[in-house]
Amino acid sequence: MNPLPAVRPYRPADRAALDDICVRTAHLGGDSRPFYEDPGVFPVTFAAPYAELEPELVFVLDDGRGQAVGYILGTADTPRFAADFRHKWLPTVADRYPAPEGPPTTPDETIAALLHDPERMVLPELRGYPAHLHIDLLPDYQGKGHGRALMRTFLHALHTGGVPAVHLAMATANTRARPFYDRMGFHEIQVPDPGGATFLGRATQQD
Template structure:
């Protein structure tokens, strides 16, 4: 079948975890960076459809899921949900460890899990929603990224949300260009990259 964009179904989650890893190194394959292939998605994909499945959309064809967008309508509320419902089990499963010196970065993500703390940010007043989006290479350049963002933006507008933000790694210049083409603008520049915003 031809690829379609549709709402998330729980059976999509395993594929989303795989895609998060395959696109997790500034858009490239991050498999070599992590001994535990699930850690990256535990932070940047998995909690979103669990917390609010209505704000996750996928692109899929007869070979499976090709990409997804996950989002939350209210970042501070989502951070509180993570602290209450998501991080405790992961913190118990993954104790903080030292850098093994083998080039892997599991210890970096584990430390983020333990130290994750939502903090008040004036950006959340105007742009309370945020997203993460990933597409496999074979789905890129076909308009699916734009359509995924439009689907999420429509769902957020239906809830009365005023704006959306996201962070982008400075190395992922293609992603920054894409977001700017679909209407995002640079709000902040950081040593690691940029925060982009979209008025809804």
């Protein structure tokens, strides 16, 4: 019998797989490698800092053989995380991915600018949704209920920890992802000048 994929807590040995999943899903849900000179800028911005700063809120989909093929990760407290990102994480990667000297002119510089601006995560409209998350699955594991399992695990961890609500930001152009979030009970949060993103939120308590 083939082993079945299952959700489990993150382990430090998953770090390389976490980075790989992020790179292979970062371009509107697809592989970023054809579009970026150094797509490693994605995991240092959107995956690795969570594993470093808040590993207890990182869960992976294990393929049944010990290999992570998807993840959900985030923070229980976005303002605290943004401050830790600035002071604890950014100094470890800033030399490899320097901030653009002016407005970004390449796709890589656009993501590097986000890396160097963790305060962008803290918006007054999101105050009622203190937690936030990122979720990604490799293509072969999408559409099979694994995303729902990851999301339920994460929501349970937040709710158990006393966190009332969570939000996420998705690229508005990533229209394939929106139906999943709708099915998971997320609703749109109006944010002025969202910069190509759609913000979604929901309570952590599950039906």
